[in-house]
């Protein structure tokens with residue numbers, strides 16, 4: 001089965017875990033620092049700039065925004081970590097909402113952990129990855145903003161990432177650009193295929 005990504009639609013906004021939608025469909029989660037490109041990735045997957053709100057100001061997404069993917073899965077765009085002062089006191093830098101989300105949500109099928117390819121991972125990125133490793137949740141590592149570097153620099157940064165991040169040997173790693181005008185160079189088609197394959201294997 002393959003998801004028709006042209007059919008991604010806004011579903012609902014959740015300010016509390018009490019608002020979370022039913023766990024009937026497989027669930028994909030976008031996690032990562034504020035400003036890394038989570039909301040932009042929703043738009044890149046859907047091939048539309050209008051699905052999710054993107055901003056120059058970190059901390060744009062403060063609630064969990066859900067999207068329906070072709071009535072086959074749902075996609076949760078989480079608030080970014082490592083932005084508000086309050087969130088820094090939490091172990092993995094989560095906002096309280098993210099913290100509660102991972103506590104109560106049992107049916108998570110895939111987490112996409114987004115990390116900016118240009119910078120060394122933050123303590124929050126490392127904390128999030130360690131958290132994922134400890135839960136056993138399936139995840140892909142998705143390095144964003146690759147259009148800002150040459151292909152050679154991207155390869156170098158990926159090597160650096162694999163030295164400082166503790167991800168499984170067989171973890172799926174994607175280098176993407178949400179802004180790339182040439183879709184073949186953006187990594188998005190591969191990521192789309194891999195999400196479908198993971199959910200419906």
Ligand SMILES: Nc1nc2c(ncn2[C@@H]2O[C@H](COP(=O)(O)OP(=O)(O)OP(=O)(O)O)[C@@H](O)[C@H]2O)c(=O)[nH]1
Pocket residue numbers: 032033034035036037038039040041053054055056057058059060061062078079080081144145146147148176177178179180
């Ligand atoms: N060059 C480039 N810019 C990107 C890419 N992805 C996102 N951006 C830019 O990065 C900024 C933040 O993007 P968002 O998608 O709003 O980031 P976010 O992770 O949703 O941020 P929060 O909602 O604050 O957690 C925007 O200015 C985007 O245009 C990318 O792949 N390449």
Ligand SMILES: [Mg+2]
Pocket residue numbers: 038039040053054060061077
């Ligand atoms: Mg956002």
